[in-house]
Amino acid sequence: MTDIPMTDTSMVDSILTMAKQLKPAAIAAQALSFGYPDQPEVLCGITLTIQEGDRVGIIGHNGCGKTTLFMLLCGVLSPAAGEILLFGDLLQPGQFRPEVGLLFQNPDDQLFSASVRDDIAFGPQNMGLPPAEVNARVAQAADMTGITHLLDRLPHHLSGGEKQMVAIAGLLAMTPSIILYDEPTASLDLRTRRRLIRFLQNSTETVLISSHDLEFVLEVCDRVILIDDGHIIADGDPRAIMGDQALMEAHGLEKPHSLIPHNDPHHGA
Amino acid sequence: MHIPDGILPAQVCAAGYAITGLATWYSLRQINSRPDPTAEIPKASLLTAAFFVASSIYIPVPPASVHLILNGLLGVMLGYFAFPAILIGLFFQALVIGHGGITTLGVNAAMMGIPAMLAYHIFQSRHTLGKVLTEPTRTGLFAFLGGTLGLGIAALIFLALIIFNIPAELDAGAERAAILALSIAHVPLALIEGLFTAMLVLFVRRVKPELLEG
Amino acid sequence: MGVASHDTYLHRESVIHRWSPRLKLVSLLVLMFAFATVRQPILIPWMLGLAVGLYLLSGLPLAFLGQRLSYPGLFVLALVVLLPLTVGDTVLGQWGWLTLRQEGLEATLLIVGRFLSILTLGFILLGTTPFLTLLQAMRSLGLPTILADMTLLSYRYLFEIAAMLATMQQAMGLRGFGQGRQRWLRVNSQALQQLAMLAGNLLIRSYEQSERVYKAMRLRGYGYGVKRPKPSLADQPSPLSWGLAGGVLAAAVGLVVAEGLLRP
Numbered sequence: 184m185t186d187i188p189m190t191d192t193s194m195v196d197s198i199l200t201m202a203k204q205l206k207p208a209a210i211a212a213q214a215l216s217f218g219y220p221d222q223p224e225v226l227c228g229i230t231l232t233i234q235e236g237d238r239v240g241i242i243g244h245n246g247c248g249k250t251t252l253f254m255l256l257c258g259v260l261s262p263a264a265g266e267i268l269l270f271g272d273l274l275q276p277g278q279f280r281p282e283v284g285l286l287f288q289n290p291d292d293q294l295f296s297a298s299v300r301d302d303i304a305f306g307p308q309n310m311g312l313p314p315a316e317v318n319a320r321v322a323q324a325a326d327m328t329g330i331t332h333l334l335d336r337l338p339h340h341l342s343g344g345e346k347q348m349v350a351i352a353g354l355l356a357m358t359p360s361i362i363l364y365d366e367p368t369a370s371l372d373l374r375t376r377r378r379l380i381r382f383l384q385n386s387t388e389t390v391l392i393s394s395h396d397l398e399f400v401l402e403v404c405d406r407v408i409l410i411d412d413g414h415i416i417a418d419g420d421p422r423a424i425m426g427d428q429a430l431m432e433a434h435g436l437e438k439p440h441s442l443i444p445h446n447d448p449h450h451g452a
Numbered sequence: 453m454h455i456p457d458g459i460l461p462a463q464v465c466a467a468g469y470a471i472t473g474l475a476t477w478y479s480l481r482q483i484n485s486r487p488d489p490t491a492e493i494p495k496a497s498l499l500t501a502a503f504f505v506a507s508s509i510y511i512p513v514p515p516a517s518v519h520l521i522l523n524g525l526l527g528v529m530l531g532y533f534a535f536p537a538i539l540i541g542l543f544f545q546a547l548v549i550g551h552g553g554i555t556t557l558g559v560n561a562a563m564m565g566i567p568a569m570l571a572y573h574i575f576q577s578r579h580t581l582g583k584v585l586t587e588p589t590r591t592g593l594f595a596f597l598g599g600t601l602g603l604g605i606a607a608l609i610f611l612a613l614i615i616f617n618i619p620a621e622l623d624a625g626a627e628r629a630a631i632l633a634l635s636i637a638h639v640p641l642a643l644i645e646g647l648f649t650a651m652l653v654l655f656v657r658r659v660k661p662e663l664l665e666g
Numbered sequence: 667m668g669v670a671s672h673d674t675y676l677h678r679e680s681v682i683h684r685w686s687p688r689l690k691l692v693s694l695l696v697l698m699f700a701f702a703t704v705r706q707p708i709l710i711p712w713m714l715g716l717a718v719g720l721y722l723l724s725g726l727p728l729a730f731l732g733q734r735l736s737y738p739g740l741f742v743l744a745l746v747v748l749l750p751l752t753v754g755d756t757v758l759g760q761w762g763w764l765t766l767r768q769e770g771l772e773a774t775l776l777i778v779g780r781f782l783s784i785l786t787l788g789f790i791l792l793g794t795t796p797f798l799t800l801l802q803a804m805r806s807l808g809l810p811t812i813l814a815d816m817t818l819l820s821y822r823y824l825f826e827i828a829a830m831l832a833t834m835q836q837a838m839g840l841r842g843f844g845q846g847r848q849r850w851l852r853v854n855s856q857a858l859q860q861l862a863m864l865a866g867n868l869l870i871r872s873y874e875q876s877e878r879v880y881k882a883m884r885l886r887g888y889g890y891g892v893k894r895p896k897p898s899l900a901d902q903p904s905p906l907s908w909g910l911a912g913g914v915l916a917a918a919v920g921l922v923v924a925e926g927l928l929r930p
Contacts, residue, residue: 259881279890291826292875293882297798297818309887339825456742458781462702480810490889494880495873497819502872505828506865511858514850540817547792552785555698644853651862660870
């Protein structure tokens with residue numbers, strides 16, 4: 184428990200901080216370990232806490248365990264050791280937990296219905312909601328992601344960027360509190376990427392983003408976790424971690440361009 | 453090798469639908485009696501699409517080329533999902549490629565689907581009948597048998613249906629000669645399918661064995 | 667043969683397009699079967715007339731039909747050529763050793779007539795009904811859920827998988843597959859092996875994708891036993907739909923009766 188300073192504004196801050204500490208964390212993972220059968224362990228003893236409303240970037244080179252971590256956090260995979268609490272409730276693998284949503288790397292993997300509207304309705308229908316409610320959620324989710332004009336289209340006629348936004352709408356219709364984004368910018372053109380950045384900057388959910396697109400992470404996240412070799416190497420301020428060249432290079436990454444000190448200013452006005 | 457519309461009399465088409473209805477009911481019953489039917493639906497569905505696409509691959513046999521039917525392979529890999537898969541494949545043939553076959557859907561499904569289910573059982577019998585052999589010979593041989601018989605039996609049914617339903621005032625001798633000649637022509641085709649099936653199954657066994665557990 | 671990148675549905679404003687899907691499906695299927703019963707040559711023009719009439723009502727372009735019907739397949743073609751020359755005793759004409767026989771000619775006309783008519787009805791059905799609507803109509807008529815779900819998923823990924831195959835074939839071609847002399851009537855076993863691996867890869871990649879799709883479906887609640895609502899087909903069919911259905915069914919019955927009466 185931190186000391187309470189005596190000025191008004193920071194008193195409010197401190198009370199808020201204390202309140203946050205009393206509410207259950209959005210995600211609390213304790214000593215998670217996982218390995219695929221016949222393969223060395225992918226994650227070793229991962230412990231992390233994500234607060235509600237956090238926007239966390241997960242960075243690390245290919246194969247460091249980012250996707251596996253996401254699969255564990257939403258219950259698709261079962262950890263070999265350790266436990267996960269979502270808002271204080273223990274996560275049993277295989278349970279249907281609509282409060283967590285996962286955006287897959289390849290939008291084709293998660294747009295499996297024969298029409299966009301049906302796909303967005305899929306989640307709410309499985310939540311047992313009445314048809315009127317389902318329709319309302321579909322309309323709202325489409326509106327939030329700007330794809331209302333695509334509702335009656337067939338998924339395989341959409342571009343990569345459109346598919347991505349439809350997939351996000353499909354998750355939003357379930358009104359999750361936590362959304363995990365796995366390489367969200369991988370198949371996006373620049374315009375849709377910019378739209379996604381703006382969308383995420385305005386979103387209120389707790390968000391975890393696993394990405395190689397470090398500039399994207401810089402713009403959207405207020406916290407970064409660096410993973411390598413199944414362990415958490417660093418956890419904290421994005422600019423501090425990603426700006427540390429030695430740290431980044433030691434774990435197979437590079438400093439994002441915008442953090443490189445420029446001797447030769449070429450960024451215009 | 454599917455029978456187009458307009459050749460078979462309506463009674464045969466109706467009988468085809470009846471048999472297909474029965475076989476579908478049987479397959480669905482088997483599927484529903486498994487521990488987790490919904491878990492297998494995505495796998496069966498995507499493989500159905502993949503088989504449909506794969507049947508467009510042709511083997512060059514100069515001066516022509518041969519399209520594979522792959523119903524034996526489908527039986528080997530999909531088990532009880534094979535019959536629904538063939539039904540859906542034929543539906544797509546009408547829908548996506550526009551090759552008709554709606555009145556003959558029942559007949560074609562029965563013609564290709566029942567040998568497919570037979571091929572599945574033949575392949576599965578490798579655990580009992582093939583005990584004397586070692587792998588990979590065991591898997592290869594039974595896959596070959598499944599593929600060959602899958603096509604062979606379907607071809608026989610195809611020929612029988614055609615020959616006995618063409619309004620023919622041909623004498624019995626000519627009819628028999630025709631059947632014999634056409635059957636002999638299908639033997640190399642059946643062997644090629646058998647060989648292809650064996651090669652594919654052995655490849656999958658090396659790369660992704662869990663796909664064969666079906 | 668290849669997978670078309672679009673399906674057969676063409677949007678038009680026509681009576682047939684607005685026909686209630688369930689009634690349309692049942693009526694056209696019954697008429698198709700009625701066509702299949704025709705054995706009397708005199709009924710061929712009636713059959714063709716009905717088919718063409720309905721096609722014109724549907725507003726679908728004639729070019730579409732022409733293009734699609736240009737697949738009679740080697741098979742029907744072979745019959746068309748062989749039958750008039752081999753079957754029957756009544757000789758209509760003779761040129762050298764080629765004898766045109768009446769029974770064979772009649773048989774051919776019947777086969778071709780039925781083939782063209784039934785196929786035309788098929789194109790009317792598929793050209794005026796979007797895939798999803800068709801599937802919903804079938805479900806409401808009793809298609810089992812497993813079949814409906816499988817059809818939807820297969821259809822959804824059909825085009826992606828076709829694209830996968832095209833890319834792999836291109837890559838193979840760029841690395842020299844298909845080069846080299848081939849002896850006639852011999853199957854190159856190396857080519858066969860490579861094609862088996864091509865198909866095998868296609869199946870494996872599809873299987874792997876299906877695992878990811880299944881995970882995505884589970885995450886959105888699939889398979890937990892929650893009853894998903896059966897898609898409700900819109901309101902009651904319009905009087906026009908009933909009228910059309912009645913007309914088509916009457917025609918079907920008429921044909922079958924005529925066939926029965928005319929049979930010697």
